[in-house]
Amino acid sequence: MPRLIPSSLLLAALLSSPAAFAADTPFVFGTFNQAALARYAPLPTPQADSTGSGYRVTLDWTNEFVADQSGGETLLLDGESLRLGLGGRLRYGPWLFGAELPLLFTGGGTLDGLIENWHRWFGLPNGGREQRPRGKYAYRYSDNGVSVLDDEHGHSGLGDARLFAARCNQSGGCWRAMLQLPTGNADQLMGGSLGLAVWYEQGFAFTTLGPWSGSLAAGVSGVHGDGPLDGQQQDFIPFGWASLGYGLTSALDLGAQFYLHAPLYRHSDLDALSRPGGQLSFGFRYRSAAGISTWLGVQEDVITESSPDFSIHMAADFR
Template sequence: MLRRSVLLLALLLSGAVQAEPFVLGTSNQAALARHAPLPTPQADATGSGLRLSLDWTNEFVLDQRGTEALLLDGETLRLNLAARWNWRGWLLGAELPVLNTSGGVLDSPIESWHQFFGLPNGNREDEPRKQYRDVYQRNGQTLLDLDSGKTGIGDARLSLARCGAAGCWRGLLQLPTGDAERLMGGGLGGALWYERPYAFAAGGAWSGALAAGVAAVRADGPLQDQQRQFIPFGWASLGYQLLARLELGAQFYLHGPLYSDSELAALRRPGGQLAFGLRYRPTPQTSLWLGAQEDPIIESSPDFSIHLAVDWH
């Protein structure tokens, strides 16, 4: 089994590179992950453009172990504008998100979805629907207690990349422009990673990308004393060109734990996000994206996210 996996990885890495392989621009949208400079997957190695994306996320975590108790219950709309420029062979980028947190409207559909497929609800039925509530208690102290949503900016990001025939080295600087006390961000840090687009054959129907790197962060906020400073991460995507303008695909994003010194699964576990989606190209310069994201590693990522995006090249 190990030998077959190594051979498959070698095949991917040696395959022909496609200019725009299938990559979903999604990552961990959890409330307690917004401080971390985890990069948004991308595989653009060609030039200038704009991307407008919307992530609609529903999150519910209810856990108590030892002297710790955590409740995360709410929805987030994250609107992100990103721009990129090609300057003398370097790819420069900047992005700024706007966040809206609230009780939302997805609780009932998600409960029905879980019930239909026989999936666990995680005690969702024990809490009021359309509720916004974030509470963390530790050793008899309440470190986090939010009961109303907010609209505001998140953490701004600047990026730099250098791409060659094999792949891209990418770097990210995150600025703490978000409100750390309201879980809107507040993390000063950066990330460095290598991304390798691939295709099984030149001009073939299958494409994707592999990436791996590490992030470093120092953030304020209610849980600042438990935040990990260094976070490894990576992702793998695979897409299939079904029609001339339509591609379908999947992506798995994995990162290390964001917190330490905790028995709660939401804090001590690594995060994993499995996304499925499609890309439609009405013109050669425009891409429309639609995706959905789930949490195969439960509680360390939100239950469900919807991803919408448009790219202009």
């Protein structure tokens, strides 16, 4: 019993002093659906920052595998991508303006073995991964015997550039808009679509309940797509997310985020094309005294096949 008293007093002190753990910005993972067939869609990056200027570097390392057949449709998605996002933002009064330029590198899956072991450890299905050779890149889709997509070579280049604008209030709520520019190569599944997204995002911190923070968001995007499957791409896509983080220490947060969006394709019986997308991200944020926040997290597909099996998210936010 005596040993428990100091621990209880420490816990009470932490919960009664949330200011020592309060994040400078709400906890939110700046990632979204990283699937190759989702790159045309203007799905915005969760941000939650309404405080000021800075720049951000993100790296999403993604591995996906889908092998499905239904009716006359056959689909194979087997590959890996690195998305390096270089972005910045500038505050002007109540307004925030920003831009991001993504660089994409796609090829065979060096994470294949790790993911198969990950699934085995947690008792998750591999979805037929073990039946394919490791380290291959193959994206194929045929409809009633007609080949719509057939690509067996990785690519490198620009993705679709993004421009942001937001008007925020003192409570951390922001009306946001994103313009997506078709700077990527649509035929190589690098983007290539013109789109606009509008959403409301509310950052929050439960300062009366302890060191909790996060965000809630909902919106819709419209897009004029291009590429091999442009005839099946949705023109309007509702989306939203919820994130929640807890301050383990004055500098280290643990949290999770769920991102949900409507189906990205129509006129298909395949789960990968007809299902909504749901991505669960979880991991850590470290906030240094110099105003730099670094992120490390993992993303899994809660709704299988319409999102990648596995992504590693890393980011550094400079303010």
